[in-house]
Amino acid sequence: MKRYILVIIAILITLFFVSSMSYQQQTIVPSLQQVLADKPFEELLSKIEVTYWGQTISVETRGYYHFVEFLIRKATHFVGFGLIGIIIYLLYRKLKLKHAALFAIISTFIIAAIDEFHQTFVPGRTGIFNDVLLDTAGAFTLIILFKVIQLVTKKWMKEISICRS
Template sequence: MKKYIILIFGILIMLFCISSMTYEQQTIVPTLQETLENKPFYNLLSKLEVTYWGQTISVETRGYYYFVEFLIRKGLHFAGYGFIAILIYRIYRKFQFQLAGICSVLTIFVIASMDEYRQTFVDGRTGIFDDVLLDTYGAITFVILFKVIGTLYRKMKQKMNVES
C-alpha cells in the first residue's frame, strides 16, 4: 500500500508542476509539426469535431497540429486521472472499504477541481470545469474496467483451479 501512496504523490507532484506551466511552456505543437510533417490521418481527423467549453474544436477551427495537440492533452487528462483513480481505489480496498470505487471517483473529482481552480492563477491558463468532468469520466471508466477485468481474471483463475 505504501508504494501506491508514494506513486500517487509522485504523480500529483508531477501534475502540479505541469499544470503550473503556461501554455507556451508546455505546448507540443512545434514537436508535432516536426514529427507529423506529412499530417498523417488528416482526412480522418478533418471529419472530427469536438464541442468543448462551448466551442467547436476541429482541424478546420484550430488547424491540424493544434487539433492533434488538443486530442493528446484531453486523452492524457482522461487516462492520467483514470490511472490515479485505480491507485486510489486499491488503497481504499486495502482498508476493506466497501464503497472504494465511488470514493476513488469522488477523490479524483476533488483533486481535479482543486487543480483546475489552481490553474486560474497561472498566467495564460484557465480552470475549465469541462476538464474536471473529463478527469472524472476517466476515473469512472478506469475503475469500472479495473473491477470488470479483475472479476473476469478471478473467475478464470477459479475455473482453471477447479479443472486442475
C-alpha cells in the same frame, strides 16, 4: 499501503508542477510538426468536430497540429486521471473501505477540481470545469474497467484451478 500513498504523493507533486506550466511551456505543436510532417489521417480528422467550452474545436477552426494536440491533451486528462483513480481505488481497497470505487471516483473529482482551480492562477492557463468532468469520467471508466478485468481474471483463474483438479 505505504507504496500506494507514496505513488499518490508523487503523482500529485507531478500534477502540481505540470499544472504550473503555461501553455507555451507545455505545447507539443512544434514536435507534432516534425513527427507528423505528412499530416497522417488529416482527411479523417477533418471530419471530426468537438464542442468544448462552448467552442467548436476542429482541424478547420484550429489547424491540423493544434487539433491533434487538443486530442492528445484531452486523452491524457482522461487516461491520467483514470490511472490516478485506480491507484486511489487500490489504496482504499487496501484500507478495506466500503465502496472503495465510489470514494476513489469522488476523490479523483476533488483532485481534478483542485488542479483546475490551481490553473486559474497560472498565466496563460484557464481552469475549466469540463476538464474536471473529463478527468472524473476517466477515473470512472478506468476503475470500472479495472474491476471488470479483475472479476474476469478471478473467474478465469478459478476455472483453471478447477480444471486442474
